[in-house]
Amino acid sequence: MQGEGVMIGCRQVFVRFAECNLSCAYCDTPFTATDDYRVETTPGSGQFATRKNPALLDDVTALIASWQQANAGLHHSVVLTGGEPLLQADLLCQWLPTVRPHLPIFLETNGTLPAELEKILPLLDWISMDIKSGTTSGQATLWNEHEAFLAVAKGHLCQVKMVVDEHTTEEELGRAAQLVAQYAPTVPLVIQPRTFSKGLTMSGSVLLKLQAAITPIHQDIRIIPQVHPWFGVA
Numbered sequence: 001m002q003g004e005g006v007m008i009g010c011r012q013v014f015v016r017f018a019e020c021n022l023s024c025a026y027c028d029t030p031f032t033a034t035d036d037y038r039v040e041t042t043p044g045s046g047q048f049a050t051r052k053n054p055a056l057l058d059d060v061t062a063l064i065a066s067w068q069q070a071n072a073g074l075h076h077s078v079v080l081t082g083g084e085p086l087l088q089a090d091l092l093c094q095w096l097p098t099v100r101p102h103l104p105i106f107l108e109t110n111g112t113l114p115a116e117l118e119k120i121l122p123l124l125d126w127i128s129m130d131i132k133s134g135t136t137s138g139q140a141t142l143w144n145e146h147e148a149f150l151a152v153a154k155g156h157l158c159q160v161k162m163v164v165d166e167h168t169t170e171e172e173l174g175r176a177a178q179l180v181a182q183y184a185p186t187v188p189l190v191i192q193p194r195t196f197s198k199g200l201t202m203s204g205s206v207l208l209k210l211q212a213a214i215t216p217i218h219q220d221i222r223i224i225p226q227v228h229p230w231f232g233v234a
Contacts, residue, residue, distance in 0.1 A: 001044075002079070003228025005128055005159045005190050010076040011043070012106065013064055020083045022110055025138030026163060026194055031083035043067055043074065057091075061098045068102045077106040077125065085109065089116035096123040111160075114148040126158040131176045135167040136194070143175065150183035161190040166202050170213040177217040188220045195226035 104125035111129035
C-alpha cells in the first residue's frame with residue numbers, strides 16, 4: 001500500500017533498489033546491497049520468501065506479470081524505489097520495456113540526478129520527487145540539482161514532497177514552492193511531517209502555519225503524513 005503523498009491507499013508493486021547517492025538523517029530504509037532479497041509470496045500477505053542477489057530481471061518481470069494476471073485491477077502501478085533507483089538508470093532502460101506492458105511505472109526519487117532521469121523518462125508514467133531539506137536531511141540542500149531535475153521531469157510529475165520537522169524554516173519551504181511553481185505549477189507540493197508509529201514530530205498548528213506561509217507562492221500545498229507506519233505495512 002502506498003503510504004505517502006497523493007497516492008496514499010493505492011495498492012502498488014514495490015521494487016526496491018539498493019544504494020543511494022545521499023545519506024539523509026531521517027531515512028528509515030536500509031539501502032545497502034545484501035546477499036539476498038525478499039519477495040512477498042502473495043500480494044499484501046506480509047509473508048516473504050528469500051532469493052539470492054543479484055535478482056534476475058526476467059524473474060521479477062514474470063512475478064509482476066503473474067500478480068497482475070491473478071489480481072487484475074488490484075495494483076495501480078509498479079513503484080521503483082530505493083535507495084535511489086536512478087543510480088540503476090542504464091539497467092532500467094533495458095528492463096522497464098518488459099514491465100510496462102503489465103503495469104504503469106511510478107518512480108520515487110530524491111530528485112538529484114537529472115541526467116539519469118533523461119535516460120528513462122519516456123519509460124515512466126509518474127514521478128514522485130523529493131526535495132531534500134538541509135535542516136531535516138543533515139546535509140546541504142542540492143538546490144541546483146533539484147531545479148535541473150524539475151526542468152526535466154515536469155511533464156511526468158504527480159507530486160513533489162518535502163519532509164519537514166520542527167527545524168524546517170519557512171524560507172526553505174518557500175524556495176521549494178518557488179521551484180515547483182516555476183516548473184510544475186499544476187503539481188501538488190506535499191509537506192510531509194516526519195512520522196513515527198506513535199505519531200508526528202510536530203504539531204498541526206505549526207504545519208498549518210507553514211502551509212499558510214507558502215500558499216501565496218504555490219497554491220496547491222498539501223499536508224500529508226506517512227500512513228504506513230501506523231498500518232504496519234511496507
